[in-house]
Amino acid sequence: MAGLATAFGSGAMTNTIDDIEKTEVIFVIGSNTTENHPVIGYRIKQAVKKGAKLIVADPRYIELCDYADVHLQIKPGTNVALLNAMAHVIIKEGLADEEFIRERTENYAALRVTARDYTPEYAAEITGVPAEDIVRAARLYGAAEAAMIFYTMGITQHTTGTDNVLAVANLALLTGNVGKPGSGVNPLRGQNNVQGACDMGALPDVFTGYQPVTDESVRAKFAKAWGVELSGKVGLTVTDMFTAAGAKKIRAMYIVGENPYLSDPDSAHVRQCMDTLDFLVVQDIFMTETAQYADVVLPAVTWAEKEGTFVNTERRVQKVNQALRPRGNAKADWQIFVELANKLDFDWNYTCAEDIFKEITALTPSYAGITYDRLGANGIQWPCPGADHPGTPILHVGKFSKGFGHFSAVEHQDSAELPDADYPFILTTGRILHHYHTGTMTRRSKPLRFVQDEEFMQINPLDAKALGVTECDIVKVSSRRGSVKTRLKITDSVPPGVVFMTFHFKETAANLLTNPQTCPTAKIPELKACAVNIEKI
Amino acid sequence: MSKVNITINGQALQVDAGMTILEAAQAAGIDIPTFCHDPELTRAGACRICVVEVAGARNLPASCTTPVAEGMVIETESERVQKARRSILELIWADHPHDCLTCEKTGSCKLQDYSYRYNVKESPYKGEARDIPLDDTNPFFFRDLNKCILCGKCIRKCHEINGAGAIDFMYRGFGTKVTTAFDDPIEESSCVFCGMCVDICPVGALIPKQGLQQGRSWEVDKVLTTCPYCGCGCTFYLHVRNDKIVGVTPNFDGPMKGHLCAKGRFGWDFVDSPDRLQTPLIKKDGEFVEASWEEALDLIAAKLKEVRAQYGADAIAGLSSARITNEENYLFQKLLRSLGTNNVDHCARL
Numbered sequence: 036m037a038g039l040a041t042a043f044g045s046g047a048m049t050n051t052i053d054d055i056e057k058t059e060v061i062f063v064i065g066s067n068t069t070e071n072h073p074v075i076g077y078r079i080k081q082a083v084k085k086g087a088k089l090i091v092a093d094p095r096y097i098e099l100c101d102y103a104d105v106h107l108q109i110k111p112g113t114n115v116a117l118l119n120a121m122a123h124v125i126i127k128e129g130l131a132d133e134e135f136i137r138e139r140t141e142n143y144a145a146l147r148v149t150a151r152d153y154t155p156e157y158a159a160e161i162t163g164v165p166a167e168d169i170v171r172a173a174r175l176y177g178a179a180e181a182a183m184i185f186y187t188m189g190i191t192q193h194t195t196g197t198d199n200v201l202a203v204a205n206l207a208l209l210t211g212n213v214g215k216p217g218s219g220v221n222p223l224r225g226q227n228n229v230q231g232a233c234d235m236g237a238l239p240d241v242f243t244g245y246q247p248v249t250d251e252s253v254r255a256k257f258a259k260a261w262g263v264e265l266s267g268k269v270g271l272t273v274t275d276m277f278t279a280a281g282a283k284k285i286r287a288m289y290i291v292g293e294n295p296y297l298s299d300p301d302s303a304h305v306r307q308c309m310d311t312l313d314f315l316v317v318q319d320i321f322m323t324e325t326a327q328y329a330d331v332v333l334p335a336v337t338w339a340e341k342e343g344t345f346v347n348t349e350r351r352v353q354k355v356n357q358a359l360r361p362r363g364n365a366k367a368d369w370q371i372f373v374e375l376a377n378k379l380d381f382d383w384n385y386t387c388a389e390d391i392f393k394e395i396t397a398l399t400p401s402y403a404g405i406t407y408d409r410l411g412a413n414g415i416q417w418p419c420p421g422a423d424h425p426g427t428p429i430l431h432v433g434k435f436s437k438g439f440g441h442f443s444a445v446e447h448q449d450s451a452e453l454p455d456a457d458y459p460f461i462l463t464t465g466r467i468l469h470h471y472h473t474g475t476m477t478r479r480s481k482p483l484r485f486v487q488d489e490e491f492m493q494i495n496p497l498d499a500k501a502l503g504v505t506e507c508d509i510v511k512v513s514s515r516r517g518s519v520k521t522r523l524k525i526t527d528s529v530p531p532g533v534v535f536m537t538f539h540f541k542e543t544a545a546n547l548l549t550n551p552q553t554c555p556t557a558k559i560p561e562l563k564a565c566a567v568n569i570e571k572i
Numbered sequence: 573m574s575k576v577n578i579t580i581n582g583q584a585l586q587v588d589a590g591m592t593i594l595e596a597a598q599a600a601g602i603d604i605p606t607f608c609h610d611p612e613l614t615r616a617g618a619c620r621i622c623v624v625e626v627a628g629a630r631n632l633p634a635s636c637t638t639p640v641a642e643g644m645v646i647e648t649e650s651e652r653v654q655k656a657r658r659s660i661l662e663l664i665w666a667d668h669p670h671d672c673l674t675c676e677k678t679g680s681c682k683l684q685d686y687s688y689r690y691n692v693k694e695s696p697y698k699g700e701a702r703d704i705p706l707d708d709t710n711p712f713f714f715r716d717l718n719k720c721i722l723c724g725k726c727i728r729k730c731h732e733i734n735g736a737g738a739i740d741f742m743y744r745g746f747g748t749k750v751t752t753a754f755d756d757p758i759e760e761s762s763c764v765f766c767g768m769c770v771d772i773c774p775v776g777a778l779i780p781k782q783g784l785q786q787g788r789s790w791e792v793d794k795v796l797t798t799c800p801y802c803g804c805g806c807t808f809y810l811h812v813r814n815d816k817i818v819g820v821t822p823n824f825d826g827p828m829k830g831h832l833c834a835k836g837r838f839g840w841d842f843v844d845s846p847d848r849l850q851t852p853l854i855k856k857d858g859e860f861v862e863a864s865w866e867e868a869l870d871l872i873a874a875k876l877k878e879v880r881a882q883y884g885a886d887a888i889a890g891l892s893s894a895r896i897t898n899e900e901n902y903l904f905q906k907l908l909r910s911l912g913t914n915n916v917d918h919c920a921r922l
């Protein structure tokens with residue numbers, strides 16, 4: 036997110052899902068779309084069958100590779116080298132959109148200098164992808180009238196996550212693939228309302244609509260509307276919060292609907308930090324692993340028992356409507372917050388979700404024109420600045436949110452943890468189609484549980500043979516931080532030297548293994564690559 | 573787009589050239605029956621229930637595959653058309669189980685609706701009844717191929733929309749059926765249980781297992797909402813009866829065109845999991861004990877005030893959630909910030 040905001044002025048998906056039907060070339064990098072964003076995966080496959088070209092960059096052989104014109108099977112953590120080399124080819128072969136660069140971007144010279152060294156041959160050494168495939172991908176992407184890039188955590192969950200995003204943005208700027216139908220840089224959001232949580236200012240540095248807490252006039256506006264005094268000091272990110280808790284700088288924590296004990300890297304450390312807290316409140320629908328550590332647990336309702344809005348990955352604000360009465364004594368999260376606020380002597384008088392939404396739109400320019408009535412059955416894509424504004428399917432048309440699109444020179448850096456003699460494999464993590472996140476919901480669904488209810492770590496047949504293990508065997512996987520036992524699935528969808536685990540199953544919590552080292556800018560941990568050892572047991 | 577002039581049931585219309593008769597009729601609010609047609613799938617023209625009468629044409633063309641032409645005069649419910657539709661229905665009933673009393677599809681079955689519309693009670697043809705064993709092996713849906721009318725929509729949905737390509741026509745003639753590569757149960761195929769075939773089957777051949785015997789289609793409330801899982805934001809209707817979810821139908825008119833995956837389509841039963849937290853809990857001597865909301869919230873308020881007084885507001889931190897609504901995220905950050913700290917984040921980074 037941080038990267039895209041630097042380049043374009045907004046971290047959100049620039050284009051819409053419908054644009055997949057209008058594009059010539061689709062470049063999917065670090066996104067196992069058919070498993071993680073299934074209906075977008077359907078659209079990509081449909082587009083390919085109708086003639087669109089597909090480039091897939093992924094360390095694994097994912098389903099989309101069956102449809103791809105080029106599969107760039109990069110070593111985990113080598114995205115920048117690949118992307119810079121594609122830029123190199125595009126510039127060298129005159130495929131750059133000079134007019135777009137001249138009129139709408141800045142700092143192009145910096146990219147030219149950096150890209151010069153990233154010949155396809157040089158990148159081939161780093162990425163493990165044949166030079167001619169890099170050239171082929173660059174030509175496909177560079178020559179298209181309109182091309183779309185999709186990425187997810189495979190790009191961001193690296194210590195170089197922000198650089199990866201900047202390198203992606205460079206490619207789009209270089210070829211003029213921003214601000215028109217069928218183009219753009221499109222980060223796919225993992226969870227149903229990640230986009231909304233960001234839009235609503237559940238972030239340490241911004242209020243709603245990305246209005247900075249450091250901006251005095253913004254702060255004055257919110258302070259007046261809320262009738263309180265506000266701090267201008269940027270807060271801590273999730274990863275820093277736990278460290279601060281461990282250092283007794285954070286004393287009380289309130290966790291809503293998340294299970295960091297399973298979802299955060301190096302969970303043993305997270306657990307220690309949570310133990311150190313004086314006071315922990317967890318609000319959730321289930322007794323999660325995290326909730327076990329709480330001093331107070333508050334029962335919330337599911338999405339079916341309340342009203343409100345979610346924002347999907349293409350910035351579409353959509354209604355959630357109440358279908359059921361709250362179960363037991365559980366309450367909607369917003370009701371809990373209202374009751375607690377009043378106990379904290381704030382005078383909050385919301386009687387329904389719509390009351391809250393009206394306050395949001397009054398304080399948030401990009402939501403100003405949205406009302407529950409207008410959302411109807413199809414929702415509205417922000418920015419929607421006025422009551423008669425139809426919403427914005429494509430960002431940065433004619434002008435970037437920040438004025439000019441900004442090129443950034445980024446260099447390849449090794450992952451924070453490379454395989455060595457003690458830990459010879461790279462573990463990469465992700466999700467599978469029939470489960471979701473830490474499994475709290477999907478593992479309580481009877482049909483979904485049936486499909487798969489335990490981890491099957493993916494390992495290449497060559498590695499399996501060398502280790503003397505067979506399908507479904509149980510092995511011990513260890514990293515510098517911990518170890519878990521898991522069953523195996525032998526498949527050449529992972530290359531030799533790489534293994535893949537999900538983080539859906541608490542019995543085999545992959546995040547006991549992962550590296551909490553974060554990208555210094557975006558503070559996103561390196562969940563996509565850590566070194567592990569595998570032992571037969 | 574160029575226009576052509578046509579007449580449907582005496583009504584003069586100007587429609588886009590290139591439309592089919594079916595599309596032109598639908599645009600004019602005229603309902604023509606269909607079994608094998610689906611607007612986003614390739615046109616099969618297989619079932620012929622959609623035939624219409626076109627002045628000057630010898631045969632009755634299938635409206636779903638026949639384009640409009642200048643000056644066309646069309647009748648959608650003429651005597652001849654109705655007779656043709658009746659004989660198609662009678663042919664289907666020759667080997668279709670008379671099971672409407674307990675069939676889950678009753679009320680949303682096209683065969684039933686059209687039989688009612690054209691007053692077809694039974695078949696003059698004495699067909700041999702099919703006797704295909706029920707595929708009951710997966711927890712998502714039943715496949716009762718004895719009820720299949722071979723419209724082929726499930727196959728096209730699976731191939732053209734999902735891409736899984738799990739099913740196809742197999743065998744010929746009377747033995748024709750829709751099945752998996754080796755006629756295996758569906759769970760052994762490449763099926764990913766998206767359920768999209770289930771939701772377009774016009775009859776009771778594909779039936780979701782959730783919500784069996786829990787309500788006829790006219791007895792359930794349908795509440796439009798947005799999927800609680802991934803960021804695609806598919807919308808669908810929750811079917812609700814007696815305060816229970818009994819099913820889901822896609823929102824075919826929504827931005828995601830009614831496409832779903834197994835999580836959104838079938839994964840909602842966690843809502844009534846016995847593990848749901850029902851009441852606030854306070855930990856006393858290492859054990860959770862049930863508490864009233866009053867007690868729990870008083871305790872939280874007191875502790876937060878205490879920590880703030882002793883260590884300052886920045887000793888408090890809140891983690892919001894990418895699962896809860898916008899309104900809730902908004903209030904949560906407002907709460908933390910009103911307390912005097914910007915220590916608020918969520919797990920989007922993870």
Ligand code: SF4
Binds near residue numbers: 726736738766767
């Ligand atoms: S459930 Fe989905 S994948 Fe399975 S057969 Fe039906 S359409 Fe195909």
Ligand code: SF4
Binds near residue numbers: 720724726775
């Ligand atoms: S199972 Fe249903 S959708 Fe598939 S061919 Fe038979 S009747 Fe048509």
Ligand code: SF4
Binds near residue numbers: 801831834
């Ligand atoms: S139905 Fe599947 S693809 Fe659609 S939002 Fe839900 S989880 Fe995502």
Ligand code: FES
Binds near residue numbers: 609620635
């Ligand atoms: S609906 Fe037209 S032939 Fe089947």
